[in-house]
Amino acid sequence: MKLKPIFAAMAAVSVFGAAQAAEVEVLHWWTSGGEAKSVAELKKMMEAKGHKWKDFAVAGGGGDAAMTALKARVVSGNPPVAAQIKGPSIQEWAREGALGDISAAATDWDKLLPKVVADVMKYKGKYVAAPVNVHRVNWLWINQDALNKAGGKAPTNFDEFFALADKFKAAGMTAVAHGGQPWQDATVFESVVLGVGGAKFYEDALVKLDAKAIDSPTMLKSFDTLAKIKTYIDKDAAGRDWNLATAMVMNGKGGMQFMGDWAKGEFTAANKVAGKDYTCAPAPGTANAYTFNIDSFAMFNVKAADAKKGQADLAASIMSPEFQEVFNLNKGSIPARAGVSKAKFDSCGQKSMADFESTAKSGGLVASFAHGMAVPSATQGAIVDVIAKFMNSTMSSKDAVAALVKASKTK
Structure with a gap:
């Protein structure tokens, strides 16, 4: 299924209740106060697009327990739609053939993401993950x-x-x-x-x-x-x-x-x-x-058309300026993408944004x-x-x- 036409249909989806509504199961380890508040925003956006959010939350700050749970699910042939995976682990999963290409849902991401962020989200030049923030x-x-x-x-x-x-x-x-x-x-x-x-x-x-x-x-x-x-x-x-x-x-x-x-x-x-x-x-x-430290959701290979639709909507929601702003205000991090207003971020957030830009130039x-x-x-x-x-x-x-x-x- 081609993902490109999905975005043109998004407004209709939210109005007509999603003819292709999917159960979108997402594995993550965001269970503390500030983190849980952040992930609730993503759930809200997905439900507004007509999908049913299924939380697969595994406690443990570093994500070790979550990765163990994920491996068991993938081995059994039943991966979630998306999972919180980051860094070189994204490429490791992609090399195993476990991740899906979401490039069709990411047509303008190269313009919106700093290269250092975009490179982490890709495998062999194709987007396989969506970044939510930079910590x-x-x-x-x-x-x-x-x-x-x-x-x-x-x-x-x-x-x-x-x-x-x-x-x-x-x-x-x-x-x-x-x-x-x-x-x-x-x-x-x-x-x-x-x-x-x-x-x-x-x-x-x-x-x-x-x-x-x-x-x-x-x-x-x-x-x-x-x-x-x-x-x-x-x-x-x-x-x-x-x-x-x-x-x-x-x-x-x-x-x-x-x-x-x-x-x-x-x-x-x-x-x-x-x-x-x-x-x-x-x-x-x-x-x-x-x-x-970039938090991101890697998108797993899913076959059903409704699951692919849910995955594309999830990727689009994650990269929307609205989500990137509200999520990062709750999480303490800064937006991964360009074009998000700095106005609501406090002195720590604004310092982080300024230092991210200056150190990217200085090495x-x-x-x-x-x-x-x-x-x-x-x-x-x-x-x-x-x-x-x-x-x-x-x-x-x-x-x-x-x-x-x-x-x-x-x-």
């Missing part, structure tokens, strides 16, 4: 009241960061709010590597997996810095969900959190305001860099290793295991670097 991962979230009492200045390097952490600790707070889960450990690690080594070193080590960069004094220093950060994390951090760590910063039990800007979705859902209740600052040493825009944007999943998993082991043991920085060299060779 900046290298953020530091700080409780505003605690920051004001400590001098009011967000740290721009690790010396300033540790000085501030000491003040928070002295005030009886958990200086670094953190959830001891492997993907969260990796999130902190990549911001540390970026802050210690800079964008070029980060790209060489964690994107290109260059052996010389990994086995270097800079990587050793990164682990030393991570080891020091560990000393500011509370003993109850093991297994804590990321949004609970964000809540610690929100309620003043925690001082700072290293986390992507989905954390801002939690602040927004709790009616907290940037600059008044919390501060968003680039992680120490990373002001001129931007680690991007400071780098793929998030921790969030599946940089390397194949098997390699990422092996490296994350090393980081998690380092965070949860007395492993030395030297041993961690050696283990990282080995893990980076995992295929």
Whole structure:
């Protein structure tokens, strides 16, 4: 079935109740407050087009549980219409022949998407996924009241960061709010590597997996810095969900959190305001860099005409300016496509938009290793295991670097 005529018929579909209404099953892991609010907007748009939304939500911030569930469904020959997949994993699924070509529904996407985003959504030049946003991962979230009492200045390097952490600790707070889960450990690690080594070193080590960069004094220093950060994390951090760590910063039990800007979705859902209740600052040493994490929905091969129609409508809805605005205002991220007004975005959102554009030109825009944007999943998993082991043991920085060299060779 050709998808192009669908868009001309869209107005009629919404008026006449969709002669080809489909049950559109979508797998995702957006289950926290800000995230659930965001996905509800997509459901609303699809139902307005006459489709029945079937939620296939699998909890777990990093999406590991969701991927396990997805594999089981695809192997059994019953994939959902779309699934939240990102980065190199999109190409991995496409190589297996599991994804459908949605290029006919994406005729103007090359003009609307930055090349760095469009390239991730394609396989062999054809669109197989639709991007919903761009997240900046290298953020530091700080409780505003605690920051004001400590001098009011967000740290721009690790010396300033540790000085501030000491003040928070002295005030009886958990200086670094953190959830001891492997993907969260990796999130902190990549911001540390970026802050210690800079964008070029980060790209060489964690994107290109260059052996010389990994086995270097800079990587050793990164682990030393991570080891020091560990000393500011509370003993109850093991297994804590990321949004609970964000809540610690929100309620003043925690001082700072290293986390992507989905954390801002939690602040927004709790009616907290940037600059008044919390501060968003680039992680120490990373002001001129931007680690991007793009959420996207990959479209699976579906045979039924109504399912294909639902898939095309889903892709069009995801890329509409209306959805990109309301979704990203809820989620804390920024629109993936051009042409969305910045007016409603707060100071953090507008800074993210400006930095995304400037780092795209300067070379400071780098793929998030921790969030599946940089390397194949098997390699990422092996490296994350090393980081998690380092965070949860007395492993030395030297041993961690050696283990990282080995893990980076995992295929």
